[in-house]
Amino acid sequence: xxxxxxxxxxxxxxxxxxxxxxxxxxxxxxxxxxxxxxxxxxxxxxxxxxxxxxxxxxxxxxxxxxxxxxxxxxxxxxxxxxxxxxxxxxxxxxxxxxxxxxxxxxxxxxx
Amino acid sequence: xxxxxxxxxxxxxxxxxxxxxxxxxxxxxxxxxxxxxxxxxxxxxxxxxxxxxxxxxxxxxxxxxxxxxxxxxxxxxxxxxxxxxxxxxxxxxxxxxxxxxxxxxxxxxxxx
Numbered sequence: 303x304x305x306x307x308x309x310x311x312x313x314x315x316x317x318x319x320x321x322x323x324x325x326x327x328x329x330x331x332x333x334x335x336x337x338x339x340x341x342x343x344x345x346x347x348x349x350x351x352x353x354x355x356x357x358x359x360x361x362x363x364x365x366x367x368x369x370x371x372x373x374x375x376x377x378x379x380x381x382x383x384x385x386x387x388x389x390x391x392x393x394x395x396x397x398x399x400x401x402x403x404x405x406x407x408x409x410x411x412x413x
Numbered sequence: 414x415x416x417x418x419x420x421x422x423x424x425x426x427x428x429x430x431x432x433x434x435x436x437x438x439x440x441x442x443x444x445x446x447x448x449x450x451x452x453x454x455x456x457x458x459x460x461x462x463x464x465x466x467x468x469x470x471x472x473x474x475x476x477x478x479x480x481x482x483x484x485x486x487x488x489x490x491x492x493x494x495x496x497x498x499x500x501x502x503x504x505x506x507x508x509x510x511x512x513x514x515x516x517x518x519x520x521x522x523x524x525x
Contacts, residue, residue: 335513343502344518345456390455399444400469401506401514403455 307404308391314410321378323407325391326371332396334367336376339388339406348376348389381411415439417517419505425523426495434490434520438507445488446514447480448504456504462488463510495524 309324327334333352337345351358351367351374358365364377378385388408392401418437426432438445444463448456458472462482470480477495482488492499502521506514 337516343521345504345506345516347513347515350513392455398469399463399508399510400446400458400461400472401448401456402458403448405453405455 308389308407310407311405312408312410314412315381317381317383317411317413319381321381321385321409321411323376323389323409325374325376325404327374327391327393327402327404328372329393329395331369331393333394334365334374335392335394335401336363336365336374337390337392339390345390378409383411383413385409386411417505417507417515419503419517419520421520422518423521423523425525427525428495428497430495430524432492432495432522434492434503434522436488436490436505436507436517438486438488438505439515440486442507442509442515443485444508444510444514445482446506446508447488447490448506450502450504450519452501459490492522495522497524500524 307326335350336348339345349360349365351365362379367374388406390403390406392403394401420435446461447459450456460470460480461468465485477493480490500523502519504519506516508514
């Protein structure tokens with residue numbers, strides 16, 4: 303079963319603009335991770351944020367976590383054509399290491 | 414260093430046949446995971462190994478699916494009497510305990 307819901311399901315923006323994707327989940331979590339996937343194959347790990355963290359940065363990526371609202375957001379600044387991909391959030395619960403994924407956001411960056 | 418590798422990258426089989434999918438995790442990673450991803454969906458958990466033992470196999474859909482990790486490194490996912498509904502991309506990941514999971518490129522299984 304899918305835990306998370308990503309919003310929007312699809313997003314199309316111009317190169318250079320910022321892209322924001324949101325993720326909501328249902329249960330208490332230990333960590334939340336964001337992944338990128340190109341062409342329906344392997345997932346690339348982007349960033350992990352722990353339940354006691356509120357914000358994390360990595361290069362052009364900014365992730366926030368609001369455990370009271372059970373939601374997270376991923377911001378990609380100054381988007382590039384190479385950022386075109388599907389983005390997934392995944393959560394793991396305390397005591398369980400399996401990841402539960404949302405259905406993903408398909409991001410298209412137009413040159 | 415080398416990432417997670419999976420073989421074969423593509424597998425086409427006929428309904429009713431047996432298949433094996435292999436995963437080589439990152440060296441030193443104690444945890445290994447199998448997920449399955451259908452078109453347009455996020456990956457779904459199948460089974461998780463800590464060392465040689467299956468710590469959580471709650472995601473295996475039925476008893477046609479089985480996985481082993483006999484020496485705590487390489488793992489094999491085995492599917493008996495394949496059905497068309499088994500067609501999907503099978504993803505393997507590995508990690509140090511309670512850390513980021515790193516995924517392989519996946520095996521695309523097509524059951525005709």
